[in-house]
């Protein structure tokens with residue numbers, strides 16, 4: 364990188380994740396640039412990802428959320444910060460923005476040489492009577508968090524309805540339970556955590572139910588019941604009414620594109636601002652980053668809106684440097700890698716789910732592995748469930764999901780790294796990962812998933828999908844007798860794996876066969892025994908009865 368020192372003026376709109384990263388990187392690259400950041404709210408550079416934990420008192424000190432203050436920006440970085448200043452228009456021909464000082468209402472013009480838009484997104488509020496009542500909240504910034512905290516502490520709501528079972532909704536549910544508030548969770552789609560496949564999300568649903576959260580899935584908000592100026596309940600499309608003294612909406616965000624659109628900048632098909640790999644918009648003097656833009660989505664190589672802090676920070680850094688010295692590395696593709704803690708479990712995801720793959724018309728297959736987050740013989744190993752999704756032709760890994768109390772983060776980050784470099788299931792099988800009993804296994808859950816995928820692709824043991832129809836197939840349940848108590852597949856023949864070689868005569872070698880165990884591992888061993896004895900068409904039910912139960916929860920405990 365060439366050090367550049369010129370007095371160019373860089374104006375930044377929005378002072379949190381993307382904007383603050385852009386501002387400080389710009390300064391580190393160009394000591395003489397005149398850098399000005401406008402933020403319409405009261406705070407800059409606060410930790411929005413920490414807000415739910417502040418509401419629930421897991422983060423106790425409010426000051427911890429203020430990552431950097433305007434004073435620090437001024438002193439350490441020589442960046443002018445103006446809070447409660449809204450940029451109201453961009454005049455591209457004159458290279459000027461109009462700024463409204465919100466305390467006085469007065470408007471002034473600020474010229475720029477480079478402009479960086481980091482305005483984020485706004486929470487969606489359904490246009491319904493009652494949505495503006497003082498006990499209906501969204502959570503986007505510190506002011507929102509303060510309002511929710513005060514309401515909870517002063518009005519002591521007994522029942523809260525959280526609408527939307529995405530990341531923020533789930534974090535709020537967890538934190539409200541933590542401070543003793545009874546919570547209902549309402550979600551329009553039939554599952555929590557829409558980025559996950561349904562059977563993985565079902566594990567989280569079971570966790571929520573075990574914690575006493577009332578779940579209303581596949582049911583939308585039809586309206587709000589009101590009394591004395593407050594919402595008293597949420598009416599659902601099914602006709603049910605959920606009583607609530609407080610409502611928190613977490614139903615998604617809309618990219619803040621108004622400034623860009625009014626300035627004539629190009630918007631993409633997904634509704635975000637179009638940018639190139641240096642985060643330049645259709646006007647090369649104007650950059651855009653964060654929740655307002657469309658990133659290149661790794662698995663499909665098409666533009667997508669991905670409202671996450673990591674991409675916003677990385678994009679901010681690239682835009683800040685390019686605006687400061689006209690050169691920077693390119694923004695890498697984004698995979699939507701994300702994680703949430705829901706009481707005792709974490710759910711993490713990267714890349715394509717099976718349902719997204721179907722939606723994009725991608726040929727994809729998947730395997731499940733149920734393992735331990737570290738060596739099974741070492742005390743404290745916790746169950747970790749991993750789903751690996753791959754392209755059967757190119758063998759490339761397309762995505763992964765992990766759910767469990769420990770270790771989901773590590774596995775998903777490894778898969779995200781592998782995908783970034785175009786890795787295949789064979790590359791994953793060969794990864795050299797750190798191992799000692801307290802930390803992992805010599806054959807990690809990830810290796811096991813990759814081995815299962817290779818076995819599937821190489822016709823060693825093809826994986827039968829957990830939701831496969833087993834009609835007309837010879838299903839052999841190879842679990843122990845005690846394990847059958849929880850239920851089994853109707854019509855399945857029970858032969859424990861250790862008796863299989865002695866009881867082959869009870870089976871029809873010419874019939875398409877599916878082996879089943881608790882999680883898929885003994886089923887694989889059984890499938891290999893059968894193939895070794897002339898059974899031509901044998902599959903193993905991937906994920907076994909455990910995941911079959913999560914795929915068909917309505918059939919009761921498997």
Ligand code: FAD
Nearest residue numbers: 377379380381403412449450482483653654670671672675
């Ligand atoms: P923001 O960080 O929202 O900043 C935009 C700023 O621009 C705002 O402060 C806004 O007031 C200001 N602004 C807008 N228009 C103007 C204007 N015209 N003039 C002046 N200022 C303006 N992501 C994760 O990856 N992990 C998490 O755990 C996670 N948790 C989250 C929890 C919560 C409660 C929330 C709300 C978000 C969470 N996110 C998480 C998402 C993440 O915070 C966002 O993706 C990220 O902050 C986006 O950065 P941004 O710079 O685009 O927008």
